[in-house]
Amino acid sequence: MVGLRDPSHLLPPCGGVSSCPACGHKGFPASGCPCEQEMPQASPRDGEITSKPMVLFLGPWSVGKSSMINYLLGLDDTPYQLYTGAEPTTSEFTVIMHGPKLKTIEGIVMAADSARSFSPLEKFGQNFLEKLIGIEVPHKLLERVTFVDTPGIIENRKQQERGYPFNDVCQWFIDRADLIFVVFDPTKLDVGLELEMLFRQLKGRESQIRIILNKADSLATQELMRVYGALFWSLAPLINVTEPPRVYVSSFWPHEYQPDTHKDLFLKEEISLLEDLNQVIENRMENKIAFIRQHAIRVRIHALLVDRYLQTYKDKMTFFSDGELVFRDIVEDPDKFFIFKSILAKTNVSKFDLPNREAYKDFFGINPITSFKLLSQQCSYMGGCFLEKIEKAITRELPDLLGSIGLGKKPNVLSCDITGCGENPKNRYKKP
Numbered sequence: 001m002v003g004l005r006d007p008s009h010l011l012p013p014c015g016g017v018s019s020c021p022a023c024g025h026k027g028f029p030a031s032g033c034p035c036e037q038e039m040p041q042a043s044p045r046d047g048e049i050t051s052k053p054m055v056l057f058l059g060p061w062s063v064g065k066s067s068m069i070n071y072l073l074g075l076d077d078t079p080y081q082l083y084t085g086a087e088p089t090t091s092e093f094t095v096i097m098h099g100p101k102l103k104t105i106e107g108i109v110m111a112a113d114s115a116r117s118f119s120p121l122e123k124f125g126q127n128f129l130e131k132l133i134g135i136e137v138p139h140k141l142l143e144r145v146t147f148v149d150t151p152g153i154i155e156n157r158k159q160q161e162r163g164y165p166f167n168d169v170c171q172w173f174i175d176r177a178d179l180i181f182v183v184f185d186p187t188k189l190d191v192g193l194e195l196e197m198l199f200r201q202l203k204g205r206e207s208q209i210r211i212i213l214n215k216a217d218s219l220a221t222q223e224l225m226r227v228y229g230a231l232f233w234s235l236a237p238l239i240n241v242t243e244p245p246r247v248y249v250s251s252f253w254p255h256e257y258q259p260d261t262h263k264d265l266f267l268k269e270e271i272s273l274l275e276d277l278n279q280v281i282e283n284r285m286e287n288k289i290a291f292i293r294q295h296a297i298r299v300r301i302h303a304l305l306v307d308r309y310l311q312t313y314k315d316k317m318t319f320f321s322d323g324e325l326v327f328r329d330i331v332e333d334p335d336k337f338f339i340f341k342s343i344l345a346k347t348n349v350s351k352f353d354l355p356n357r358e359a360y361k362d363f364f365g366i367n368p369i370t371s372f373k374l375l376s377q378q379c380s381y382m383g384g385c386f387l388e389k390i391e392k393a394i395t396r397e398l399p400d401l402l403g404s405i406g407l408g409k410k411p412n413v414l415s416c417d418i419t420g421c422g423e424n425p426k427n428r429y430k431k432p
Contacts, residue, residue, distance in 0.1 A: 049292065051117035052097075053145050053284050055277065056173050058198060059183035061152025064214040068183065068252040069096060069147050073139050076254050080104075080135055082149060092131045093169065094149040099136025107132025121172065128164035144281045148173055153194045171201050178287055179280045180205065182245075183212040186219055186227045191234045199238035209245040210276065211235070216266060217251040217258040224249070224262075248273050285405050293398040300390045301353055304343050305360065307375045312337045314374075327369050331361050348395070 057065040066082035073096065075081040080102045082094060095110070095118065107129035111122040121132060131151075150170065151162075174180065180202065191199075202209060213231060216224055228249065239245065250266040250273075257263045280287075309330060316326050316337075330337055334357055343349050379385035 049288060051146070051176075053178040053280050053287065054148060054173070054176055055145055055179045055181065055280070056148045056150070056177035057181050057183060058150055058170070059152065059181075059212075060185075060188040060195065061154055063152070063183045063185040063188055064252060065152070065181075065183050066094075066149055068181075068212070068214065069149055071252050071254055073137060073141065073147070075137070078102075080137060091151050092133045093151070093173070095132070095134045096142065096147040096149070097134060097136055098142035098146075099138060101136070101138055103136040105134035105136065107134070110134050117176075121169070124164055124169055124172075128169060131162075131164065144284075145277070148177070153192075153198065167197055167201065170198065174201055174205060177205075177208060178284075179210065179277065180208045181210050181212050183214050184231060185213070185215040186223075189227065189230050189234050191238065196238060199235075206239065206245060209239075210273075211245050211247040212252070213247060213249045215251050216249045217261040217263075220260075221262065246276070286402060289398055289402045289405070293394060293402075296390055296394050296398070297353060298355075300387065300394065301343065301349060301355070303375060303387060303390070304349070305339065305355075306372055308339050308342055309334075309360070309364070310369055310372050310374055312339060313369050323370070327364070331364055334360070348391075 057069065059065055064084075067084045070076050070081045070084070082096075093107075107121075108126070110116055110118045110132060111129055113119065118132075118134075122129065150173070151166075182202075211231070213228065219227060228247075231247070232244070235244075248269045250269040251257060252270070257266060312330055313323075313327050316330070317323060330339070334340060340354055340357065343354065344351055375385070375387050378387075
């Protein structure tokens with residue numbers, strides 16, 4: 001992969017005022033500066049591969065996301081409990097992780113530390129880093145998992161009012177989350193534009209999504225049934241899958257349940273949620289291997305596409321041809337030259353894995369086609385071929401590694417003694 005170049009002479013000025021932190025180009029579109037599109041998705045760094053499982057909390061404002069984290073970690077009435085209230089209180093992305101003592105870490109420090117998995121967040125600019133904060137807590141559960149609290153969605157707030165690309169930041173966390181809790185309460189079931197955008201970003205991650213209907217003990221039985229149905233009615237158009245995500249119904253805070261409510265049901269729901277969380281922790285290695293293999297597939301497809309663009313360019317070039325015009329024709333209409341269809345002809349490439357054609361216009365605007373070599377020219381007698389090594393990792397080595405881990409595990413055995421939830425998870429704050 002070639003290095004970044006100054007794209008200012010290649011890109012027409014846009015109407016925006018954003019400035020790319022990588023190249024300084026101003027006015028790039030909402031999808032991001034083209035210089036960041038070296039790959040359809042950025043390469044994972046070592047810190048991301050070795051990081052702990054991440055649990056992401058999303059949802060409207062004041063539905064109880066921060067209260068839920070305080071409750072799960074027992075942070076209530078401690079100096080480091082997350083601030084909660086009836087008004088929108090969380091304006092930062094808060095990362096709660098393990099540490100030897102209670103400690104607050106500024107976002108700029110987290111991004112500068114290459115050993116952490118959050119250094120790629122620096123690309124979203126200083127305005128965002130000021131809205132990023134880390135909290136280290138000496139909690140046993142955090143030895144195995146990291147929680148991320150997010151600002152609540154406020155439908156009447158425009159993106160530019162936040163001062164940073166909120167949806168892009170959310171997408172970064174969504175792509176790396178092992179479990180995603182989308183929290184609602186009985187008073188905030190309406191789906192607006194920003195929440196609809198969020199669910200579009202969650203597309204393809206349905207297996208990681210869990211819906212939380214919080215503050216359930218504030219309703220009588222009949223009202224709770226109506227709210228539960230209304231929640232599914234609101235979300236049905238946004239989650240277009242055969243099997244809907246799991247919905248947990250309870251009140252995740254340290255207060256006693258309201259009288260004359262379904263206490264037994266709420267308590268069982270909390271235990272199920274802890275078991276679900278524990279299962280994610282137990283599957284950490286499998287998820288990481290799957291994550292690496294998924295990225296390897298993207299790399300293979302990207303390499304095949306670039307190779308096909310280059311081969312088409314070489315086939316169309318003649319002694320009298322204008323190289324720039326020839327390649328512009330190819331980039332503007334790749335279907336005319338069967339660029340993507342030729343990749344699908346390979347039996348191990350799915351049409352659902354192909355990236356957006358528009359992304360390659362930006363990609364080749366920064367990386368001239370003449371800077372690449374054909375894949376057939378990147379083979380050596382001693383080192384072999386790059387593409388063959390990726391194919392071997394995807395089809396044999398990573399699946400074999402995944403199988404060896406599965407053989408060494410006992411099925412359906414929870415190890416809550418590791419996570420700190422106990423052999424039989426219980427609500428620490430409520431009397432039996």
